[in-house]
Amino acid sequence: MSAHLDAQQQRNQYANYPEDEHAVLLQADPDLVGRWLKGWALARDTAQPVAAHGGWRVDVGWPEQKARHVFPGLLPDIAELAHTISEPWIFLKICASAAALQAILPAHWIIQRPGYMMTLAASMPEAPDLPAEYQLDITLAQSISMVRVLTTDGEVAASGRIVFVDGLAIYDSIETQAPHQRRGLGRVLMKQLEAIATERGIKDGALVATPQGRALYASLGWELHSLYSTAVIQAPV
Incomplete structure (x- = not known):
């Protein structure tokens, strides 16, 4: 060809x-x-x-x-x-x-x-508990905050970032590594990022989803923009 x-x-x-x-x-x-x-x-x-x-x-x-x-x-x-x-x-x-x-x-x-492009204007449903073999690692900063889900060996299983612009929370680089998918880590990650936004008094969120991610975000209360x-x-x- x-x-x-x-x-x-x-x-x-x-x-x-x-x-x-x-x-x-x-x-x-x-x-x-x-x-x-x-x-x-x-x-x-x-x-x-x-x-x-x-x-x-x-x-x-x-x-x-x-x-x-x-x-x-x-x-x-x-x-x-x-x-x-x-x-x-x-x-x-x-x-x-x-x-x-x-x-x-x-x-x-x-x-x-x-x-x-998807938007969030209301709180997401509650996330499941984090499985016992994982732990959260949260880095808070004025400009960019990051949430990671780590294995007990310190391997990054899932991660995401959030930044704030003019009253809007931008969720970015949301990813769950293939060996750790279908364990609820994405839901836990998104809820933790939302909690960071809530602490700043910001409810409105935006992100760009892949075809695979769109279904997850829709189940968490995000709407197609x-x-x-x-x-x-x-x-x-």
């Missing part, structure tokens, strides 16, 4: 990812997206967002993510911007469906795994 066909298959892998009609019609709140992005940049220790092309640009500076352009919807400037970019690892991230994003992009852009689609030009293999 040719490299061109491989790239085309990769491009189309997520463009037709099934979404319910309600999800496709949801429109993101630009203010919420902007505050979430500020928090994301703070949590990831990158440059702060700057206004660009009707959305924001973040100079990320990672080897496989030089920069990201984030938009609260499918704005007219996106197609023009996409045509000016030819170098790899500059990301377009749009609060819209993957199919709608693909329709306005040149052929060399690849659609990546879908994401879901909008779709969150990504496209990138990858470096040739």
Whole structure:
């Protein structure tokens, strides 16, 4: 199979990812997206967002993510911007469906795994008790606080961070390692992060979920705010 066909298959892998009609019609709140992005940049220790092309640009500076352009919807400037970019690892991230994003992009852009911007405006249900073979490790700081679930040997089983921007709690890098999944650790982790927000008097939360994480967060009282689609030009293999 040719490299061109491989790239085309990769491009189309997520463009037709099934979404319910309600999800496709949801429109993101630009203010919420902007505050979430500020928090994301703070949590990831990158440059702060700057206004660009009707959305924001973040100079990320990672080897496989030089920069990201984030938009609260499918704005007219996106197609023009996409045509000016030819170098790899500059990301377009749009609060819209993957199919709608693909329709306005040149052929060399690849659609990546879908994401879901979600919000929390009420307290999560109670989490289960932490299994006896795990312990919590909580680091509180003014800018970024972290919760980790450790094994008795000190191995990180699950972890997550939380930052605060203009009255919004941004939950970031929520992850449970594969050998420790399906033990309720994600629920414990999220409840601990929420407790940190509550201590600061902040109830509203935002995050971007993967397809797998979306189900967990929905069970914890999070609601879908909008779709969150990504496209990138990858470096040739």
